[in-house]
Amino acid sequence: MKNILIVEDDPDIRSNLKELLELEEYWVWEARSGVEGLQVFQQESIDLVISDIIMPEMDGLEFCRQIRNSQTGKLTPFIFWSGKGELSEKKKGYNYGADEYLVKPCSLEELKLKIEALLERTERIHREIASLLQKSTVPLTESPPPRENISQHQNISQHQKPESFSQFKKLILTTAEERVFFEVIQGYTNKEIGEHLFVSDRTVQAHLRNILRKLNLKNRSHLVRFAFEKGYKPQQNSVNF
Template identity: 40%
Template sequence: MDILIVEDEPEIARLIQHTLEAEGFSCQISNNGLAALQKFQELQPDLIILDLMIPGLDGLEVCARIRQKPGQKDPYILMLTAKGEELDRIIGLSTGADDYFVKPFSPRELVARVRALLRRSLRQGSQPNQVYQTPHFLVDLDQRIASYQLESGNTETLDLTTLEFNLLSTFLSYPGRVWSRTQLIDKLWGDDFFGDERVVDTHVARLRKKIEPDPSHPTFIKTVTGVGYKFEDAVMGGNG
């Protein structure tokens, strides 16, 4: 597994590198945002550990640019932030990060978090061939393809991150079901989840921007006040 470490403090960067390489990971370091984007193109890593406050382009901008590159490898992104600094901003903005980690941290905690993220890839790769379909959407778990049927009748492939794809798959697997944040966390992260439940809201907001005609007035992913979310389509389809 290849990991790109984007951190401008040499001591922290070396600590992360040595810790993860001791666990068998292959790591490379970039110390600023522009260098990180170039290294991402070259390395195509499985995971990026990305410090929020780096020189040049900050971590949020680097994260957003990586997520905006269609056809590239879709890495997991673990955002690093100083204790109490910008935490709400990371949770609340649709940056594309999969998780966040607060500094200072122990090496053991870092390894656990990295392994938790990468284990998701292994679980997703072992899912059975299954298709979920509703009047406007189709998700093929085996091909990892999600598509949307336009009003013209044409089909458009959705450009989703891994987490967005899994979230949409979860909604389509039980159309009309109300999901609490806790249930979505259990479904998407399982016992590997670390952090704040509000991260679910971030991923829902990101998915809405990609599938809703008007994300501010959702047609498909509805908020159920005091409970969580549910997915509705015009005429409910079943599992394929």
């Protein structure tokens, strides 16, 4: 399941939008202002943001600017959902870093389509990053097979054990988390990982949240970068379960 953050000061609009998105099987986080939105964004692994513009404490424009200036928010899909529909306001929203600008009241079906398109674009970016990782000529240590239980390697002699195997043990991941880790860095979506490992999207998302928490990372892009920097390179001929 994807995590969506709604930043909206009107409780009725926020509640209705949350209900709609939960029916589409998204995991929804709420905030009443840009200040609260930043707190949630910094604490959780957010896949997409929907924000109003006119809000107390911190408006949506400043909120978007701070998201884009943060290390973890540069590529996070961001949608403005505002009652200000003038062309000059839309231009301002895009200049601050929004990917889409929808005017209230807008078709909920259109909002759903925008969300799906932005999330799919993000997935394509992740897959491209993973592809570049696999094709990289940078000398990296070999990683353990992506979908094998780590206990299967216990008989490897000390002089045969790859450096990355030792590093991998230090990650303190469960066997299920290990499998999700290597699936994610190959660019698979939660749905695809669930199909490979015979578990639900919700279970995959729970494992991913645990992995990010244990590694002190914020999102998939950071996880792929971490894997690249540490040498956890998935085997190109790996076989799914």
